[in-house]
Amino acid sequence: MLNIQEIKSHGRTLRVRVDREPEREGRPALWPSVGEYPIYDPFLYTTMTTDSERNERFRAALRQLAPGRRILDIGTGQDLLWAREGLQAGARHGLAVEIIEDAFHKAAANLSACDLQDQITLLLGESTNVQFAPRADVCVAEIIGSLAGAEGAAAVLADARSRHLEPGGVIVPHRAVTQAAAVCLSDLFPDQPVAFAEASLPYLRSIFDWHGAPFDVRLRVEGASPRALLSESAPVEVLDFNGNLRTGQRTTARLPITRPGHMDGVLTWLNLWCLPDEEPLDALHMKTNWATIYLPLFDSPVPVAPGDALDLTFAASLSDDGVHPDYQLTAALHTADGQEHHGSLASPHHGGSFRAYPIYRSLFPTS
Numbered sequence: 087m088l089n090i091q092e093i094k095s096h097g098r099t100l101r102v103r104v105d106r107e108p109e110r111e112g113r114p115a116l117w118p119s120v121g122e123y124p125i126y127d128p129f130l131y132t133t134m135t136t137d138s139e140r141n142e143r144f145r146a147a148l149r150q151l152a153p154g155r156r157i158l159d160i161g162t163g164q165d166l167l168w169a170r171e172g173l174q175a176g177a178r179h180g181l182a183v184e185i186i187e188d189a190f191h192k193a194a195a196n197l198s199a200c201d202l203q204d205q206i207t208l209l210l211g212e213s214t215n216v217q218f219a220p221r222a223d224v225c226v227a228e229i230i231g232s233l234a235g236a237e238g239a240a241a242v243l244a245d246a247r248s249r250h251l252e253p254g255g256v257i258v259p260h261r262a263v264t265q266a267a268a269v270c271l272s273d274l275f276p277d278q279p280v281a282f283a284e285a286s287l288p289y290l291r292s293i294f295d296w297h298g299a300p301f302d303v304r305l306r307v308e309g310a311s312p313r314a315l316l317s318e319s320a321p322v323e324v325l326d327f328n329g330n331l332r333t334g335q336r337t338t339a340r341l342p343i344t345r346p347g348h349m350d351g352v353l354t355w356l357n358l359w360c361l362p363d364e365e366p367l368d369a370l371h372m373k374t375n376w377a378t379i380y381l382p383l384f385d386s387p388v389p390v391a392p393g394d395a396l397d398l399t400f401a402a403s404l405s406d407d408g409v410h411p412d413y414q415l416t417a418a419l420h421t422a423d424g425q426e427h428h429g430s431l432a433s434p435h436h437g438g439s440f441r442a443y444p445i446y447r448s449l450f451p452t453s
């Protein structure tokens with residue numbers, strides 16, 4: 087059921103298009119992308135602590151890397167998850183850092199409840215601003231976004247490597263990649279309206295409250311079907327945490343169209359390796375807390391057919407906070423009849439335009 091609801095943020099009332107149908111398994115849902123903002127709450131932490139695809143990979147890496155080592159858990163959250171799991175795997179000490187005050191206090195209560203104060207040191211703050219000694223041997227940081235780098239993993243882990251880790255220290259996860267393929271937004275929501283899930287509204291308001299104004303938030307599509315893809319996929323953002331880790335990057339990929347349809351944007355999703363030689367987590371094909379992100383490129387859907395190709399340039403550069411990336415996409419769709427259609431999108435971490443694309447004007451109607 088579709089309706090328009092109002093949210094209030096900084097004295098401004100916004101109208102939001104809302105899908106009131108309760109969320110259920112197998113039914114796609116639209117949310118703002120939340121992970122890159124300091125608005126985590128118990129519900130979001132629980133979606134992560136119950137994500138077995140994710141957790142098994144982190145646990146397997148800790149079993150291999152933690153015994154006898156000093157572990158640094160960046161972004162430990164309310165549950166002190168990876169510091170505790172590191173100790174269980176045989177680490178000799180855990181240092182846990184958390185930036186959100188409420189989560190830090192819950193983690194502190196957890197620490198005394200588990201009687202682990204001698205083995206885990208808990209710090210409040212952003213890892214890029216804290217100092218401690220001695221350095222760690224292993225850094226585990228689940229600060230990976232649905233767009234792989236969106237939560238600031240490149241800048242945070244480059245800093246961790248230079249200031250917090252022993253030479254030769256290891257970072258978990260090992261690698262994160264953002265994949266992209268051409269899609270049409272309406273194909274991602276067959277037989278249902280394109281509107282924010284009702285349960286996502288408090289998070290939308292928290293993001294706008296945190297920033298101080300509304301902006302075109304990234305669109306998280308939960309339960310997207312791989313059948314909606316119109317093209318081959320290609321990696322557009324690569325983060326090698328134990329290799330050449332870059333805080334800015336620019337990739338150009340050719341995405342050949344594989345089936346007839348209409349396209350208006352790209353869908354992106356995460357591939358994640360906690361250890362180098364494992365099968366990666368794939369957020370499009372597996373059930374996990376990471377979802378896909380839809381990024382609009384064209385004002386209206388353009389017909390496509392096999393033989394056409396989308397040339398996509400995908401750039402990430404640090405925003406003015408020095409940690410979280412802004413993304414910039416440019417696209418040229420080459421169709422078999424010799425035409426070229428051009429599209430682009432600026433997707434900053436915070437700020438930027440509001441209601442710039444038709445999809446955002448539809449999601450935030452003024453009348």
Ligand SMILES: C[S@@+](CC[C@H](N)C(=O)[O-])C[C@H]1O[C@@H](n2cnc3c(N)ncnc32)[C@H](O)[C@@H]1O
Nearest residue numbers: 134161162163183184185186211212213228242
């Ligand atoms: C995706 S959650 C992961 C929570 C928990 N570690 C888990 O894996 O379930 C990311 C957490 O990292 C925190 N965080 C992100 N960047 C951080 C940083 N640079 N320093 C400290 N905490 C950070 C966030 O506040 C959030 O609690």
